[in-house]
Amino acid sequence: MNKKLEFQKLTDAEMRTAAKNFYTKMKTRRTVRDFSDRPVPPEVIRNALLCAGTAPSGANMQPWHFAVTTDSKIKTKIKAAAEEEEKIFYEKRASDEWLAALNPLGTNQHKPFLETAPVLIGVFLKKFTFTQNGERLKNYYPYESVGIACGLLISALHLSGLATLTHTPSPMAFLNKAFARPKTERPYLLLVVGYPKNNCEVPTIDKRSFNEIVSVVGEQTENFF
């Protein structure tokens, strides 16, 4: 069964303005590692999660679960477990090449933000969907789908005035226990959410130029942009 698409038609001028405004807002997003402990309105988190849930997904299987906590006891446990894994990562597991890539960011095994930030969202990837009668259905392109949902989530939080840190303590198996999620779900990333601390600093980094990340092929490539 189909239904009529609700599509907001814009004029060319409106489209140009909308695209420019969106980019202008999105380019101010930065990963924050120094959070204030100021609580955030739950409704803002809820709407950002609803936004994430609108993401496209392979065969519409929606292979994601978002586990939210503001509980200080849980956050303390997550911090301890993450720091344990990250200590091994920085001291043993990471290759020299990886450490060199991380060097400009100034990251290390200490993760105080996991306790300070008001909200942690554990994102879990579901390789399978279990129906009510116990049937196991395969989810298609779960990695791509969850990545897109996380992109929407990060964008929604940013546009709502909150900062995020995409954290991937490696390995992340401890997140299943911390967030009470079944082993059938794979921890995908840990999103740290809140306000930046006053005078928060971020690493000076560059984004690749347009020409580096985009190519145009086929006819009419000259002056396409």
Ligand SMILES: Cc1cc2nc3c(=O)[nH]c(=O)nc-3n(C[C@H](O)[C@H](O)[C@H](O)COP(=O)(O)O)c2cc1C
């Ligand atoms: C999949 C992924 C994993 C990341 N893992 C970590 C992490 O574990 N710790 C961290 O401090 N930053 C992490 N980051 C943040 C990146 O370092 C950051 O996005 C990058 O340096 C670009 O900076 P920006 O987000 O401010 O543009 C991760 C980002 C992504 C997309």
